Amino acid sequence: xxxxxxxxxxxPNIAFIKYWGNRNHExxxxxxxxxxxxxxxxxxRTELKIIPEWSSDTLWLNNERxxxxxxxRVQKFLDIVRSKSHHNLFSEVRSENNFPHSxxxxxxxxxxxxxxxxxxxxxxxxxxxxxxSRLARRGSGSACRSIPSGFxxxxxxxxxxxxxxxxxxxxxxxxxWDLIAIVDPGIKEYDSTTxxxxxxxxxxxxxxxxxxxxxxxxxxxxxxxxxxxxxxDIIELDSHMLHAxxxxxxxxxxxxxxxxxxxxxxxxxxxxxxxxxxxxxDAGPNVHVICTADSRAQLLPFIQEIPGVQKVIPxxxxxxxxVIH
Ligand code: PMV
Numbered sequence: 001x002x003x004x005x006x007x008x009x010x011x012p013n014i015a016f017i018k019y020w021g022n023r024n025h026e027x028x029x030x031x032x033x034x035x036x037x038x039x040x041x042x043x044x045r046t047e048l049k050i051i052p053e054w055s056s057d058t059l060w061l062n063n064e065r066x067x068x069x070x071x072x073r074v075q076k077f078l079d080i081v082r083s084k085s086h087h088n089l090f091s092e093v094r095s096e097n098n099f100p101h102s103x104x105x106x107x108x109x110x111x112x113x114x115x116x117x118x119x120x121x122x123x124x125x126x127x128x129x130x131x132x133s134r135l136a137r138r139g140s141g142s143a144c145r146s147i148p149s150g151f152x153x154x155x156x157x158x159x160x161x162x163x164x165x166x167x168x169x170x171x172x173x174x175x176x177w178d179l180i181a182i183v184d185p186g187i188k189e190y191d192s193t194t195x196x197x198x199x200x201x202x203x204x205x206x207x208x209x210x211x212x213x214x215x216x217x218x219x220x221x222x223x224x225x226x227x228x229x230x231x232x233d234i235i236e237l238d239s240h241m242l243h244a245x246x247x248x249x250x251x252x253x254x255x256x257x258x259x260x261x262x263x264x265x266x267x268x269x270x271x272x273x274x275x276x277x278x279x280x281x282d283a284g285p286n287v288h289v290i291c292t293a294d295s296r297a298q299l300l301p302f303i304q305e306i307p308g309v310q311k312v313i314p315x316x317x318x319x320x321x322x323v324i325h
Contacts, residue, residue, distance in 0.1 A: 004049070005047050005048060005049035005122070006047070006048050006049075006118045006121040006122045006323055006325075007045065007046070007047045007118070007323070007324045007325055008045070008046050008047075008048075008114045008115075008117040008118035008121070008321065008322060008323045008324060009043055009044065009045045009046070009114055009321070009322060009324055010043070010044055010046075010109075010110045010111075010113035010114035010117070010143075010146045010147075010320070010321035010322075011038045011039050011040060011042055011043055011044075011110055011113075011146060011318035011319070011321075012038075012039050012042050012044075012105065012106065012107065012109045012110040012146060013036035013037060013038045013039060013109055013142060013145045013146050013152065013318075014036055014037060014039060014178050014280065014282070014288045014290075015034050015035065015036040015142065015145070015280070015282065016035045016036060016037070016219050016223075016231070016234070016235045016238065016280065016290075017032075017033070017034050017035045017212065017215050017216050017219050017234070017235075017238050018034055018238055018239070018242045018280075018282070019031075019032065019034040019141050019142060019154065020032075020195065020196065020199050020205075020208070020242050020245060020246075021196055021199030021200060021205055021209070021245075022141070022196050022199075023156075025196065025197065027137075027138070027159075027160050027163075028137050028138060028140075028141045029156070029157065029158075029159070029160070029163050030141055030154065030156050030163070031156070031199065031205070031209045032156055032208070032209045032212035032216075033153065033154055033155055033156040033212060033213075033216050034142075034145065034153070034154045034156075034216075035151070035152065035153045035154075035168070035216060035219050035220060035223070036142070036145045036151075036152050036154075037150065037151050037152070037176060037178070037317050037318075038145075038146060038149065038150060038152065038171070038317060038318035038319065038320065039178055039315040039317075039318050040171070040315055040316050040317060040318030040319070041313065041314065041315035041316070041318075042097070042098065042099045042105065042110065042313070042315060042318075043097070043098045043099075043110065044095055044096070044097050044098075044107055044110035044111050044113075044114045045095070045096050045098075045114065045324070046093060046094070046095040046096075046111070046114035046115050046118050047093070047094045047095075047118070048091050048092070048093050048094075048115065048118040048119055048122050049091060049092045049122070050087075050089045050090070050091050050122055050123070051089075051090060051091065051092055052089060054089075054090040054091075054092075055090060056075070056090050057071075057074060057075050057078050057090045057091050057092070057093060058071075058091075058092050058093070059071045059074045059075075059093045059095070060092075060093070060094040060095065061095050061096075061097075061101075062095075062096050062097060062101065063096070073139070074093060074115065074139075077112065077115065077119075077138060077139040078090075078091060078093075078119060080135065080138055081119045081120070081123050081125070081135070082123070084123075084125055084135075085123040085124060085125050087123055087124070089123075091119075091122070093115065093118075095111055095114065095115070097110070097111075099313065105180065105182075105284075105286065105313075106142075106192065106282065106283070106284070108139070108140035108142065108143060108192070109140055109142040109143045109145065109146045110143075110146055110321075111139075111140070111143070112136050112139030112140040112143035112146075113136050113143045113144075113146035113147050113320075113321040114321055115136075115139065116132055116135050116136040116139065116143065116147065116321065117132060117147070117321045117322060117323055118323065120132055120135070121323050129147060129148060129166075129320075130164045130166070131164075132147050132321075133145075133147040133148065133154075133164040133165045133166075134160060134161070134163065134164045136321075137163060137164065140192075140193075141154075141192075141196070142192075144163075144164060144165045145165045146320070146321055147165060147320055147321050148165055148166055148167035148320045149167050149170055149171055149318075149319045149320035150167050150168075150169055150170040150171035150172075150173060150317055150318075150319070150320075151167065151168050151169040151170075151171075151173065151174070151223050151317070152165050152166065152167055152168065153165060153166060153168045153216070153220065167320070168220060168223065168224070169223055169224060171316075171317040171318060171319055173223075173226075173317075174223065174226045174317070175292065175293035175316065175317070176290060176291070176292060176293075176316070176317055177290070177291050177292070177293060177296045177314055177315065177316055178288050178289070178290055178314070178315045179288075179289040179291060179296065179299060179300060179303055179312050179313075179314050180286055180287075180288050180289075180312065180313040180314075180315065181263050181286060181287040181288075181289060181303050181306070181309045181312055182286050182309070182310045182311045182312070182313065183257055183259040183260055183263065183285050183286055183287065183308055183309055183310065184257050184259070184284075184285045184286070184310075189253075190253050190283070191283070192282075192283045195246065195249075195253055195283055198249040198250070198251070198253065199245060199249060201249045201250040202244075202245045202246075202248040202249040202250075203248065204241075204244050204245045204248050205245050205249075208241045208242070208244075208245050211241075215234055215237070215238050218230060218233075218234045219231065219234050219235065219238075222234060228276045228278075228292060231278065231290070232271060232276070232277070232278030232290070233278075235278050235279075235280045235290065236268075236278055236279060236280065238280070239279065239280040239281050242281075243255065243256065243281065246283070253283070255281065255282075255283055255284050255285055256281065256285055257285040257308075258308070259285070259306070259307075259308035259309065260281060260285045260286075260287050262306055262307070262308065263279065263287040263289070263303065263306055263309065264279050264281075264287060266302070266303075266306055267279045267287075267289055270299070270302065275291075275295050275298065275299065276291055276292045276294070276295045277289055277290070277291045277295060277299055278290045278291075289303060293316075296314065300312060300314065
């Protein structure tokens with residue numbers, strides 16, 4: 001365990017049915033289940049090395065030494081690993097994303113998924129995929145969906161033991177793509193951890209959560225039967241419901257920019273014309289355009305040409321988190 005390091009990698013994921021709000025914030029037990037696909041083109045690589053002489057952890061993100069909130073979040077996560085492994089040893093964590101932080105794509109899912117598999121290996125824990133997913137959840141809720149491969153469902157569960165993600169179909173099952181339209185590279189005002197705390201202040205959150213079982217079922221079936229029309233309808237509805245909750249919370253969280261709306265309108269018009277495309281937005285203004293392998297080549301220049309779209313990052317479906325060496 002000592003004097004070597006573990007390198008691991010993981011992909012972020014895009015949620016089709018979104019996670020928003022917790023029943024237990026400390027344990028990150030979500031208010032509702034969620035479904036996502038991993039994004040192969042985007043990746044976090046994390047190297048973790050135990051330094052026996054050290055009395056605290058250090059964190060480097062994209063070669064910059066971190067302090068403050070991001071370091072504390074990683075230290076808190078490693079405290080959980082230490083308590084599970086009974087080794088009171090501290091680590092140097094070096095993490096790099098192949099996507100620019102400034103692109104406004106959240107890296108907490110891939111970051112904590114990669115950190116989980118690296119730490120599990122390095123601290124000598126013997127955990128199943130399910131237990132690694134439970135552990136990743138403690139760092140960032142959506143990170144638990146980046147542990148398994150392909151299309152993934154996070155079962156909300158009722159406690160720490162039964163809140164984890166499983167693969168519902170491998171990446172090879174359906175050649176979907178996410179064309180991520182980067183519309184605003186700015187750092188967002190409210191991160192998702194703050195957002196989850198505000199979810200219950202919206203009168204609409206209860207209705208969103210109550211209806212989530214129905215949406216999960218439609219989404220799961222659409223993926224398993226490769227029914228793009230049903231998938232498109234349900235992911236757009238789910239994204240609208242998420243943003244309705246965000247906009248009606250106190251304080252109000254308004255993540256869309258005028259360009260986001262422009263892209264959404266264009267995607268809706270293309271689908272009316274028979275091109276398989278659907279949109280979904282997380283806690284930020286970038287628009288994820290989900291499409292089939294056949295429609296990808298046609299859509300890419302269309303999206304790039306929308307005024308205000310700075311660039312498009314295309315990604316097929318990705319695998320789960322793994323140790324590289
Ligand atoms: O895992 P967090 O705390 O970054 O929350 C993710 C929240 C959304 O991206 C908006 C939805 C989701 O399910 O990924």
